[in-house]
Amino acid sequence: MEQIQGFLPIILLFAVMYLFLIRPQMKKQKQEKKFAQEIKKGDKVVTKSGLHGKILDLNDDGTCIIETGAGKMKFERSALSMEMSGKLNAPATPAKKEKK
Template sequence: MEQIQSFLPIILLFLVMYLFLIRPQMKKAKQEKQFAAQLKKGDKVITSGGLHGKVLELYDDGTCIIESGAGKMKFERSAISMERTAKLNAPAKEKK
């Protein structure tokens, strides 16, 4: 019984780390992967570097062609920011 009590704080520490650090990161990574898989031609997106553009082509190797004001560029799908793109495509709030 004494051995279990000595390991209890360590077990609780790992449980807290899992619940507050590891699990949310896994959930976010899964959402980002799903977002990248759901991209389609014509979507307006923003890359993690801040480039605004429209998806022209999607390739099976995980890359895509994005057209911006600077021309056409090839990016990894993972470089497209899920949060920034969601803000871009969100309906604009009316100003009073």
């Protein structure tokens, strides 16, 4: 019984690390992978380095060509951070009315 009590804090530490560190990271990676697969021509995107541009071409080798203010650049799909065109085109959610 004393041996189990000795290992209990270590087991709890691993459980907490999994819940607060590993699981959210896996969820974020899954979302990024889904985003990289769903982008299409004409989407306005932001790269992880903060560069804004518009997708001109998507290649089969996992790269894409982005048109920016400085010209055309080639990026890996994994370097894209978020899509801006979806957020800009989405309808605004109406504010909830307060009951009197």
